[in-house]
């Protein structure tokens with residue numbers, strides 16, 4: 001089940017040569033269940049750092065992150081990534097090349113009984129329009145098809161929240177435009193709460209219900 005995401009007064013910093021380097025400060029947002037939010041801003045403004053903190057890869061220096069009723073992070077609390085029920089479609093989380101599309105989609109389902117796994121994989125492949133391609137290896141798929149498989153893999157375990165970091169940046173302009181619309185439809189069909197990061201305004205407009213403008217680690221505007 002998708003959940004509401006709530007960030008309150010979040011501060012994030014990296015250890016640097018000259019002490020702590022604060023990159024995000026006083027960052028708050030609220031995203032209702034089933035809605036798609038987008039963080040838009042120039043390179044280096046802190047978008048990826050916010051996403052990494054939600055996913056559980058960066059500790060909070062202050063503030064809190066909640067998903068539904070659960071506290072994921074605060075200055076004293078840090079739930080490990082695998083316990084957050086947060087799915088990810090990041091550039092660096094490419095498909096496993098030695099697994100078929102179906103095996104990739106089933107990767108996060110290994111705890112389910114085999115018949116349930118097979119049924120869920122089939123359901124996810126159909127959701128992304130690739131029901132016939134489960135037996136193919138990533139190199140036998142186009143870039144756009146690979147990203148749809150990556151989306152199916154991220155959605156398969158029914159995450160409470162999905163994070164997408166520049167998911168279309170390696171694709172050509174035409175594929176990118178088409179996939180942006182398709183992915184929005186898929187997320188809406190699944191009722192999925194999602195946060196997208198991009199520096200492409202057209203992509204943000206086409207995909208999101210709410211757009212947050214970021215500048216120097218702060219949210220300067222949040223459109224309703």
Ligand SMILES: Nc1ncnc2c1ncn2[C@@H]1O[C@H](COP(=O)(O)OP(=O)(O)OP(=O)(O)O)[C@@H](O)[C@H]1O
Pocket residue numbers: 014015023041042043044045046047048049050199
């Ligand atoms: N592991 C790290 N250690 C130290 N500083 C970091 C680290 N990762 C990011 N930063 C710094 O934090 C700031 C924000 O980086 P972040 O990657 O969040 O920006 P971004 O908005 O996602 O940029 P881009 O659009 O280029 O991906 C930058 O100044 C960056 O140099």
